[in-house]
Amino acid sequence: MGSLNTETGTDGGPALGNIGDVAVIGAGISGVVSAAHLLRAGLNVTVFERTGVVGGVWDYNPQPDRDPPFPNVRPPSPHWEDVEEEGLTSDEVALRHGPPTPCYAGLKNNIPTPIMRSSLLNWPESDEELVEQTVVAKYIADIANLYNIYDKVQFHTRVESVSKPKGDSQWTVETRTFSRAGSGHTLTKRTWKFDAVIVASGHYHVPFVPDIPGLSTWKKLFPGRVTHSKQYRTPAHFSNQTLLLIGAGVSALDIARESAPLGAKIIQSRRESKFDVLASALPEATERVAMVSEFVVDEAAADAGPQVLEKGQSIPGKIILEDGKVLEGVDHVVVATGYITSYPFLGDLEQPFVSWQDADEKTLITSDGYITHNLHKDIFYIQDPTLAFIGVSHLVSTFSLFDFQAQVAAKVFAGQVRLPPQAEMQQEHKERKAKFLPGDKFHSMFATEDAYIEKVLSWVNGDLAKAGVPLLPGLDEKWHAHYKVFKDRLKNNRLGAVKED
Incomplete structure (x- = not known):
């Protein structure tokens, strides 16, 4: 990885005024709004999307992704040659090259649309605050159409490496594009050069599967009865079944709410x-109930090897909880324990065997698979701010915040706003980590993103005012009014975590 590629401003902070070509990785909401704001700032943009559509996690595909490993607790090592294994059909290669998202048929936004919107386009007039996945996907597609983003997207193109060799002033991006050819397919590799890169790939790609004793054995013996929530599409096969959900996030809630009306316990x-x-x-x-501490298989079932259970036949075994309670008669287990944040294309900036406490000033991802280290304001990579991230922040109003962050990135990349001195950014990040406690969510802005926005605006608009250019407006009064109501709901425990990207 090369050193910081910037000019130094009179205040000691880096000024990124020499950027022309920018790569955006991902065409979900974060990637689409990033591309749009960069284009509006006069920069050249290329978007890389490994599927064939814009929309990110909101694109529904009835075909689920392949099962993850059981367990799966740390960022995986990249295996870019997986698409070249012998004997694969074109459909199998396509599935590996551009895996489907976790989107299920009944997915809705779970925060109100008035606070989940881009500055680039208002939602269609409606009284509904929670809308179907198809409406959200169309909203993202409409932004892409309105700002001519489709012309900038390289579809079915997987980014496999992003690096800046020592002494190089540009980022080298290596990609592989999948295309069907008659009854077969082709895979085309290409190398690109960019002045800056925005990572907007989201964090719903690599399922987190906890290492609970016996869970991997249950998965091996009863593969159709033990899944991760990323494989969930509809509740039909949970009808009149006893379903154990592990996890207390949005996916677990939605699966429960969709399955219960079908008679599921x-x-x-x-x-x-x-x-x-x-x-x-x-x-x-x-x-x-309490957290599972162990999955135990009946001895006879363990000796039988992998098996397909009949309809109405429960999994032959018992589940021991941390409080000592025992569950039996469970038909299905869905592990809804979230995802691992991973940017496998960033090479050694990802350190899956280093603890979060031991991350150095260059590392982005560690073994916890959650924290993206060394970012200023959850956006700019401190070692080289020509690498930026949109969509890292958690428990936020998603579309609104990511759109705001994209505007900030565009202002900085266009040279209109200076970053603080590198040492100052590093010190701020160090102090933030010092306050972090195990069990917290490092990137959470749980009911505090309005304060974050005001702080960032103060920095950004200070520079814009000095330059005599229009100020960044931030979020409007309508957003702030609805966000206040949303925070009150959070405090009253009526509405919680948010679906991102």
Whole structure:
């Protein structure tokens, strides 16, 4: 990785005024708004999207992704040659090259549309605050159409490496594009050069599967009965079944709410957490229990090897909880424990065997698979701010905040706003980490993003005012009014975590 490629301003902070060509990785909401704001700032943009559509996590594909490993607890090492393994069909290569998102048929936004909107386009007039996945996907597509983003997207193109060799002033981006050819397919590699890169790839790609004793054995023996929530599409096969959900996030809530009307008995296993604010939204008959400590298989079933259970046949075994309670008669287990943040194309900036406490000033990802280290304001890579991230912040108003962050990135990349001196950014990040406690979410802005926005605006508009150019407006009064109501709901435990990207 090369050194900081910037000019130094009179205040000691880097000024990024020599940027012309920018790569954007991902065409979900973060990538689309990033591309639009960069284009409006007069920069050249190329968007790389490994699927064939814009929309990110909001694009529904009835074909689920492949099962993740059981367990899967740290960022995986990249295996870019997986698409070249012998004997694969074109459909199998396509699935590996551009895996489907976790979007399920009944997915809705779970925060109100008035605070989940881009500055680039208002939502269609409607009284509904929570809308179907198809409406959200169309909204993103409409932004892409309005700002001519489609012309800038390289579809079915997977970014496999982003690097800046020592002494090089540009980023080298290596890609591979999948295309069908008659009854077969082709895979085309290409190398690109960019002045800056925005990573907007989201964090719903690599499922986190906890290393619970016996879980991998249950998955091996009863593969159709033990899944991660990324594979969930509809509740049909949970009809009149006993379903154990592990996790207390949005996916667990939605699966419970969709399955209960079909006669499913819902048992939710989770750890106590201040972020577990969805309990009141669960189906009334949901049984909430302690976290699972062990999955035990009946001896006869273990000797039989992998098997397909008959309809109405429960998994032959028992589940021991941390409080000593034992569950039996479970038909399905869905592990809804979230995702691992991973940017496998960033090479050694990802250190999957280093603890978060031991991250150095260059490392971005560590073994926790959650924190993206060394970012200024959750956006700019401190070592070289020509690498930026949009969509890292968690528990936020998603579309609104990511749009705001994209505007900030565009202003900085266009040279209109200076970053603080590198040492100052490093010190701020160090102090932030010093306050971090295990069990917290490092990038969480849980009911505090309005304060974050005002702080960033103060910095950005200070420079814009000096330059005599129009100020960044931030979020409007309508957003702030609805956000205040949203925060009150959070405090009253009526609405919780948010679906991102």
